Amino acid sequence: MNEHPDDHEGHDHAHPHPGVRPDGDDTLNYYQVMEIAVRELLIEKGVLSADAVRREVEKMDARSPAQGARVVARAWSDPAFKAKLLSLGNDALVDLGLERGPFKLVVVENTADVHNVVVCTLCSCYPRWLLGLPPDWYKSRNYRSRAVSEPRNVLREFGLDLRDDTTVRVHDSTADMRYLVLPARPSATERWSEEQLASIVTRDCMIGVAVPKAGSG
Amino acid sequence: MSVAAASAAVAARFRTGDRVRVRRADVPGHIRTPWYVRGHTGVIERLCGAYPNPEELAYARSGLPAQPLYRVRFVQAQLWPDYAGSPADSIDIEIFQHWLEPA
Numbered sequence: 001m002n003e004h005p006d007d008h009e010g011h012d013h014a015h016p017h018p019g020v021r022p023d024g025d026d027t028l029n030y031y032q033v034m035e036i037a038v039r040e041l042l043i044e045k046g047v048l049s050a051d052a053v054r055r056e057v058e059k060m061d062a063r064s065p066a067q068g069a070r071v072v073a074r075a076w077s078d079p080a081f082k083a084k085l086l087s088l089g090n091d092a093l094v095d096l097g098l099e100r101g102p103f104k105l106v107v108v109e110n111t112a113d114v115h116n117v118v119v120c121t122l123c124s125c126y127p128r129w130l131l132g133l134p135p136d137w138y139k140s141r142n143y144r145s146r147a148v149s150e151p152r153n154v155l156r157e158f159g160l161d162l163r164d165d166t167t168v169r170v171h172d173s174t175a176d177m178r179y180l181v182l183p184a185r186p187s188a189t190e191r192w193s194e195e196q197l198a199s200i201v202t203r204d205c206m207i208g209v210a211v212p213k214a215g216s217g
Numbered sequence: 218m219s220v221a222a223a224s225a226a227v228a229a230r231f232r233t234g235d236r237v238r239v240r241r242a243d244v245p246g247h248i249r250t251p252w253y254v255r256g257h258t259g260v261i262e263r264l265c266g267a268y269p270n271p272e273e274l275a276y277a278r279s280g281l282p283a284q285p286l287y288r289v290r291f292v293q294a295q296l297w298p299d300y301a302g303s304p305a306d307s308i309d310i311e312i313f314q315h316w317l318e319p320a
Contacts (some may be wrong), residue, residue, distance in 0.1 A: 104265065106288075121251050148253065151293075152302045167305040170293075174249050175286055175311035176268045 063132040065203035067098055068180060071130070072206065073197035075107075076185040085182070093130065101129040103178040108171060110184045110211070115166050117155065117208030118181060119147035120173040127178040131203060138207065148172060158209040181208040188214045226267035226283040230314060235261045237289060238320040239312060247275030250316045258320045259291040262309055270313065285314040 028036070042048045074096060075082040085092040089105030105127060108116040120126065121144045126134040137143050146154050151168050155161075162168065171179050183205045189197060204210035231237060241256035249271050264287055269280025293306040300306070 106265075121253075122249060148308055149297050150301065151306070164303060167303055167307070168293075169306070170308040172251065172308060172310040174251060175265075175271065175313065177265055177286075177288070177311055 060128065060133065063129060065131045065201075065206060066198070068127075068131045068203070068206045069198040069201035070194075071096060071098070071180070072182060072201045073194040075182055076189075076197055077194050082182075089180070099129050101127065101178070103127070103129075103176060105130070105180060106171075106177045107180045107182050108169065109182045110208075112184070113165075113167055114169060115155075115162055115208065115211075116169045116171060116181045117147060117151055118171045118173060118179040119144060121145065121148055122174055125173040125178060127180055130178075130180065131206060135203065155209060158204070160210055181206050183212050186212055186214040225281040227285060227314065229264055229267075229285040231261045231264070231285075231287060231317065231319075233261050233263055236320040237261060237287075237317040239289070240316050240318060242316075246272055248272060250312055251310065253296060254289075254291060254310055254312070257291055257296060259289040259310075262288040262290045265311060268313075270315075286311055287314065287317070289317070 039048075039053060043050055043053075071085065071093065075085050081092060081095065084095070085107050086109060089107045090100045093105065094100050108118075110116055120138075124134055124139040126138065128134070143154065148170055151170050152162060155168075173179055183201065185197070186200070189200075200212040200214065202210060202212070205212045236258060237260070238258045239250060239254045239256060264285060266286060267283035268286050270284045271280065273280040288309045289312050290307050290309050292304070293302060293308055294300045294304050296308065
């Protein structure tokens with residue numbers, strides 16, 4: 001701030017700073033309080049350690065859509081792998097050295113005539129072990145309610161205008177399956193390596209709100 | 218699914234291609250059958266396997282015997298009266314067997 005040219009060492013902040021927004025992390029909601037209470041109890045009773053909790057958070061944060069992109073690029077390059085991915089998704093992940101995962105993986109394939117898009121209307125089910133944490137919009141009431149009832153409008157808002165004669169298949173992840181969209185391989189990528197192919201497969205392409213383009217890698 | 222759960226599974230009543238109606242029920246608790254398909258008719262897309270019943274798991278019970286879980290395909294235009302899109306547009310939803318009846 002202009003009125004404080006010096007650094008804030010030893011500055012006790014007893015006065016307001018106009019124009020500075022509060023951090024907004026000082027008020028805990030019901031579920032945040034419950035999470036802290038349960039976590040502290042589990043640690044106190046020796047069920048978990050704080051370090052074990054931290055390691056799990058770190059592990060989750062290290063998962064990323066790059067893993068899913070590898071899967072898609074391999075499926076585009078290897079027909080046998082693709083067939084296995086579509087029928088026994090979890091086994092195919094293991095073949096690539098990825099985690100099998102705690103849920104059954106259902107892979108749905110986009111074709112010239114069919115476009116797939118994934119939503120969880122009840123909460124935020126998502127193949128987290130494969131793609132990492134879902135984006136905030138995936139958990140929003142707006143996306144969760146509208147992706148099922150007006151998917152074409154939602155996709156248009158994401159910049160994806162589908163032809164009228166393309167069939168839209170929405171997948172509502174309501175129970176024990178987790179979904180991955182296998183996008184259609186763009187034309188003009190015939191000579192690309194798997195690494196090049198993986199570079200154009202983004203998170204949104206694997207949820208189904210975007211499609212990969214050869215120019216975006 | 219654990220071996221115990223597999224051995225305690227309810228037998229599957231439906232096969233891929235069967236027409237089914239979702240029960241129009243209003244029951245309290247942790248229900249994973251969305252309102253927007255209750256009372257509607259769809260087609261079994263596949264049997265996903267048998268899974269412990271989430272309505273029981275939510276109350277710390279075993280959820281056994283495991284219930285067959287299906288992906289059921291509905292036609293969008295039948296779910297939403299003012300649906301704007303191709304008549305072929307569909308939505309696939311996972312629904313447990315005890316929510317389904319033959320249609």
